Amino acid sequence: MCGGVGSRFWPFSRNDRPKQFLDFFGTGRSLLQMTVDRILPLIPAENIILVTNASYAGIIREQLPDIRPGNILLEPARRNTSPCICWAAHHIKALDPEAVIVTLPSDHLILKEENFRQILKEGMDFVKQEDRLLTIGLKPISPHTGYGYIQIGRPVEDFPGICKVKSFTEKPNLEMAKIFLESGEFYWNSGMFLWSAKAILNAFNRYDPETAGIFDAGCEFYGTPQEKDFIDRNFPDAPSISIDYAIMEKADNVYVKTADIGWSDLGSWQALYETSPKNREGNVTQGCQVMANNCKDTVFAVQGDKLVVAAGLEGYIVAENDNALLIYPIAEEQKIRQVVNDVRDRFGEKYV
Amino acid sequence: MCGGVGSRFWPFSRNDRPKQFLDFFGTGRSLLQMTVDRILPLIPAENIILVTNASYAGIIREQLPDIRPGNILLEPARRNTSPCICWAAHHIKALDPEAVIVTLPSDHLILKEENFRQILKEGMDFVKQEDRLLTIGLKPISPHTGYGYIQIGRPVEDFPGICKVKSFTEKPNLEMAKIFLESGEFYWNSGMFLWSAKAILNAFNRYDPETAGIFDAGCEFYGTPQEKDFIDRNFPDAPSISIDYAIMEKADNVYVKTADIGWSDLGSWQALYETSPKNREGNVTQGCQVMANNCKDTVFAVQGDKLVVAAGLEGYIVAENDNALLIYPIAEEQKIRQVVNDVRDRFGEKYV
Numbered sequence: 091m092c093g094g095v096g097s098r099f100w101p102f103s104r105n106d107r108p109k110q111f112l113d114f115f116g117t118g119r120s121l122l123q124m125t126v127d128r129i130l131p132l133i134p135a136e137n138i139i140l141v142t143n144a145s146y147a148g149i150i151r152e153q154l155p156d157i158r159p160g161n162i163l164l165e166p167a168r169r170n171t172s173p174c175i176c177w178a179a180h181h182i183k184a185l186d187p188e189a190v191i192v193t194l195p196s197d198h199l200i201l202k203e204e205n206f207r208q209i210l211k212e213g214m215d216f217v218k219q220e221d222r223l224l225t226i227g228l229k230p231i232s233p234h235t236g237y238g239y240i241q242i243g244r245p246v247e248d249f250p251g252i253c254k255v256k257s258f259t260e261k262p263n264l265e266m267a268k269i270f271l272e273s274g275e276f277y278w279n280s281g282m283f284l285w286s287a288k289a290i291l292n293a294f295n296r297y298d299p300e301t302a303g304i305f306d307a308g309c310e311f312y313g314t315p316q317e318k319d320f321i322d323r324n325f326p327d328a329p330s331i332s333i334d335y336a337i338m339e340k341a342d343n344v345y346v347k348t349a350d351i352g353w354s355d356l357g358s359w360q361a362l363y364e365t366s367p368k369n370r371e372g373n374v375t376q377g378c379q380v381m382a383n384n385c386k387d388t389v390f391a392v393q394g395d396k397l398v399v400a401a402g403l404e405g406y407i408v409a410e411n412d413n414a415l416l417i418y419p420i421a422e423e424q425k426i427r428q429v430v431n432d433v434r435d436r437f438g439e440k441y442v
Numbered sequence: 443m444c445g446g447v448g449s450r451f452w453p454f455s456r457n458d459r460p461k462q463f464l465d466f467f468g469t470g471r472s473l474l475q476m477t478v479d480r481i482l483p484l485i486p487a488e489n490i491i492l493v494t495n496a497s498y499a500g501i502i503r504e505q506l507p508d509i510r511p512g513n514i515l516l517e518p519a520r521r522n523t524s525p526c527i528c529w530a531a532h533h534i535k536a537l538d539p540e541a542v543i544v545t546l547p548s549d550h551l552i553l554k555e556e557n558f559r560q561i562l563k564e565g566m567d568f569v570k571q572e573d574r575l576l577t578i579g580l581k582p583i584s585p586h587t588g589y590g591y592i593q594i595g596r597p598v599e600d601f602p603g604i605c606k607v608k609s610f611t612e613k614p615n616l617e618m619a620k621i622f623l624e625s626g627e628f629y630w631n632s633g634m635f636l637w638s639a640k641a642i643l644n645a646f647n648r649y650d651p652e653t654a655g656i657f658d659a660g661c662e663f664y665g666t667p668q669e670k671d672f673i674d675r676n677f678p679d680a681p682s683i684s685i686d687y688a689i690m691e692k693a694d695n696v697y698v699k700t701a702d703i704g705w706s707d708l709g710s711w712q713a714l715y716e717t718s719p720k721n722r723e724g725n726v727t728q729g730c731q732v733m734a735n736n737c738k739d740t741v742f743a744v745q746g747d748k749l750v751v752a753a754g755l756e757g758y759i760v761a762e763n764d765n766a767l768l769i770y771p772i773a774e775e776q777k778i779r780q781v782v783n784d785v786r787d788r789f790g791e792k793y794v
Contacts, residue, residue, distance in 0.1 A: 397785065414750075415748055422754070
């Protein structure tokens with residue numbers, strides 16, 4: 091899945107180049123490229139299907155020249171994860187009715203890649219025979235209030251680290267998050283899923299019949315030259331709804347594979363800050379030169395081969411991309427989404 | 443005089459476009475253009491001579507298309523104000539031995555332009571007959587520690603507002619500046635001078651014979667096609683010295699015309715801040731769009747049709763030009779000069 095907008099990272103991410111397409115850590119590979127690199131030892135390129143917004147077709151072809159165009163599914167509208175996953179499942183089932191699907195976001199960081207691939211391998215074994223939905227739960231390492239949590243139930247025999255899911259919870263407040271952490275029963279909801287194509291389509295029929303109905307109508311077209319036309323006409327009618335809300339929170343055959351894979355969803359500047367190498371003063375530099383005097387715990391993410399000279403900043407984001415410059419306290423980063431809306435209201439699309 | 447470098451305003455000013463060439467106030471006219479505009483009612487374009495560094499020939503022609511190329515004297519090296527003034531005096535004397543010269547910096551702000559022209563008119567009357575050097579002293583309105591001060595002596599009869607100079611002083615500390623202000627005897631040294639060509643050349647012979655000797659050797663060339671060649675060969679030999687130090691502090695025929703002309707030398711971000719229109723929060727915006735949240739007393743001087751979104755900045759300079767971004771407390775702006783040197787040491791000329 092690589093169709094998101096990522097306005098939380100404005101102006102580091104922009105409308106035409108959201109987070110997944112950025113070389114986030116200055117390593118020469120975008121988060122999307124890193125996601126593909128990470129699974130290639132396990133899943134060959136011809137079995138990697140990308141679902142994205144039609145407007146990103148060009149940048150994906152540019153970043154992933156080895157993925158053939160037929161493997162890139164272009165959504166004609168933004169409809170959250172549920173329609174995306176339903177379409178992809180139909181598409182894949184048309185190619186292989188027995189297919190097992192690993193569903194991954196393309197804008198996460200995973201540091202322990204070997205562990206990660208091992209987890210996927212064991213997870214695929216678990217879902218390939220029966221009608222099971224598996225999500226990956228990360229062992230929490232802090233009382234993070236930015237993630238949803240999964241409460242684990244009874245372990246599944248013969249599949250180490252896999253449990254029945256007792257409940258999904260929304261993002262907790264700090265007090266609750268601390269209780270979750272201490273209990274040992276709660277795991278971070280990673281948004282990564284494994285299931286067979288059949289199992290997830292069964293679940294759509296049962297728990298999200300509206301979405302299921304829209305995509306079931308196209309069964310004769312998936313995997314054919316008519317698929318695109320069917321999608322372009324019908325996809326926009328699908329409700330905009332997340333897979334968690336549409337399926338995972340309702341289904342009774344949901345399991346969780348608990349994992350320790352050095353994971354971050356990079357959903358915030360704070361997350362970027364925490365996962366990035368820092369200098370002695372705790373400053374993070376992305377893609378620019380920085381001469382900082384008396385600056386602490388500040389992220390400098392400035393595009394375009396620039397020099398930043400700064401003094402006296404503590405806990406700041408300094409981010410620039412093209413014609414927009416942001417200088418904002420990291421602690422107030424939750425306001426940035428609204429700022430971007432305000433920018434759009436006032437100036438149109440010029441700066442977003 | 444328009445050959446200065448202006449590194450204090452880096453990166454707002456850059457090596458190839460120092461302060462005098464910038465549209466400082468976003469009015470559509472650079473400080474140099476404003477300087478010429480300001481004196482045109484008094485001095486016709488054909489009598490305006492510009493002395494600048496050879497590297498600025500292009501930008502001057504671009505900004506001042508009505509000044510003919512022969513009126514632009516191009517220094518082959520940077521040598522402070524004394525050689526500049528000595529050469530210009532020779533050049534002008536060759537065109538008109540009786541000429542009276544008004545010597546002006548090109549990067550100052552003058553708000554009361556009518557007063558200013560009246561002051562120049564009265565000053566020219568004062569210097570045209572006798573061997574007198576006249577400087578313009580500004581009535582101080584605060585105990586400014588960034589300016590030199592002129593102590594006035596006895597008034598000159600028949601020339602209102604003109605006094606003999608008792609002494610020049612270097613930039614005082616705050617305590618001293620307060621005493622100066624209260625005394626009523628001290629005026630800010632503006633760096634603007636009036637004299638006849640003859641008078642200033644006499645003074646050079648007497649007080650700065652080294653400079654005088656270098657330029658006297660070219661008397662046969664001034665105003666001829668050979669002038670450029672003579673200058674290119676000999677100008678670099680002149681000592682780098684200011685006119686204050688070479689002449690004004692030593693000569694015994696120095697007078698001051700006291701004036702109230704709404705003057706600032708714009709020598710600092712603080713000065714720019716003080717002389718610029720501010721919004722309700724005391725923020726100054728130069729050449730960019732700004733959405734500021736909880737920012738106070740901050741200057742946003744960002745080039746290139748950009749949007750700046752900022753929060754929590756108080757008393758800051760946010761300046762960007764081309765590939766350099768500065769975020770610095772105004773109160774520490776005296777460090778910027780050193781920062782620019784450090785930038786040059788570390789990165790060469792790329793960012794300066």
